[in-house]
Amino acid sequence: MRIGEAASASGVSAKMIRHYEAVGLLPAASRRASGYRDYGEAEVHALRFIRRARELGFSLHEIAALLALWGDRARASAEVKRLALAHVEALERKARDLSAMAATLRHLASTCHGDGRPECPILEDLAGEPPKKPNALGNVI
Amino acid sequence: MRIGEAASASGVSAKMIRHYEAVGLLPAASRRASGYRDYGEAEVHALRFIRRARELGFSLHEIAALLALWGDRARASAEVKRLALAHVEALERKARDLSAMAATLRHLASTCHGDGRPECPILEDLAGEPPKKPNALGNVI
DNA sequence: CTTGACCTTCCCATCATGGGAACCCCCATC
DNA sequence: GATGGGGGTTCCCATGATGGGAAGGTCAAG
Numbered sequence A, B: 001m002r003i004g005e006a007a008s009a010s011g012v013s014a015k016m017i018r019h020y021e022a023v024g025l026l027p028a029a030s031r032r033a034s035g036y037r038d039y040g041e042a043e044v045h046a047l048r049f050i051r052r053a054r055e056l057g058f059s060l061h062e063i064a065a066l067l068a069l070w071g072d073r074a075r076a077s078a079e080v081k082r083l084a085l086a087h088v089e090a091l092e093r094k095a096r097d098l099s100a101m102a103a104t105l106r107h108l109a110s111t112c113h114g115d116g117r118p119e120c121p122i123l124e125d126l127a128g129e130p131p132k133k134p135n136a137l138g139n140v141i
Numbered sequence C: 001c002t003t004g005a006c007c008t009t010c011c012c013a014t015c016a017t018g019g020g021a022a023c024c025c026c027c028a029t030c
Numbered sequence D: 001g002a003t004g005g006g007g008g009t010t011c012c013c014a015t016g017a018t019g020g021g022a023a024g025g026t027c028a029a030g
Helices: A003-010 A016-024 A040-057 A060-070 A077-110 A121-127 B003-010 B012-023 B039-056 B062-072 B077-111 B123-129
Strands: none
Touching: A003 A016, A003 A040, A016 A040, A016 B077, A040 A060, A040 B003, A040 B123, A060 B039, A060 B123, A077 B077, A077 B123, A121 B039, A121 B062, A121 B077, B003 B012, B003 B039, B012 B039, B062 B077, B077 B123
C-alpha cells in the first residue's frame, strides 16, 4: 500500500504520516524499489491508533508512550490508566478555563447595550477602568 | 519608562511587548537617544488592555480589532458586543469539545482495571476504532 | 573604571498541521 | 515511443503565542 492509500485507510493525511515518521512516532516505513513508502495492515492499524488518540486530545508525546505500551505485551494496565487519567485532568482543567472565560465574557456582553452608542462595558472592563458615566463631553474613553 | 518597567507595570513580558510591536498590534514605541524604547501611562494602559483580552482568550487578531474600537470615540457598542459574543461562541464550542474528550476518556478509564494485568480497554479502544474521516463540523483534532 | 542590570536585535524552539515547489515514477492512452 | 496525469519524494515555509539565549550596547552605582 502506498502512502496515499494508507492515508485514506487510516484517516491520517499523507503529510502527517511522513511527519510522524520524521519525529520518530513511527518507525521508518519500508520502501519499494521506486523509493515509495510501503505500508501493510499493521502500519494502518498503528495510524488509526494515533488518529484516535489525537481525537482524544493526546499530544504526540503522550501517544508515543501509549504506542509503546500498546506494543508491550507485559505492560501493566495501571500505567495506561495513569496516563489516561492524568490526561483527563488536563482536559478538564482546560475545559474549565475556557468555560470560565466564556462565562466572564458573556456576562460582560450582557451588560453592553449593543446599540449605536459608544458606551461599552466590555471595553471598559478590558481597559481596567471602573464602570463610569459619560463625562461632560459625552466621551467615555 | 523603559520596557522592563512597562512590563512589570502591565503584566506583559518585555519579550511580548516587543512582539506586539513587531506584529503591528502596537505602534512603534518612541525611543530614547540610547535606542531604548520609552513608554508612558497610555502605553501601559494599552498593554493592560491586551493582557486582559488575552486572559479572556481573544487572539491577537481579535485584540487588534478591539483596540481599534477602543480608540474610536465614534464606535458603536454593537460592534464590540458582536465580536465578544462571537468569541464566546468559539470559547464555548472549544470547552464543549474538551469536555466531550474528557468524558469519553474518563469513561474508558473507568472500564480499565488499572492493575498489573495487561488487559486494557483504553488501548483496545484506541486500536479498534473504525476509520473515520474528518466530518463536516470540524476536524479530527 | 569596573560591574551588573538593563536594553537592543536576531535566530531558534515549541506543537501539530498544511501549502507549495521541484523533481521522480508508473501506467494508460494516443 | 511519446505524452499526460496522478501518484510519490524531499525540502522549505507558515501558522499563533510565547520563550530561550547569544552577541553586543547603555547606564548608574560602587
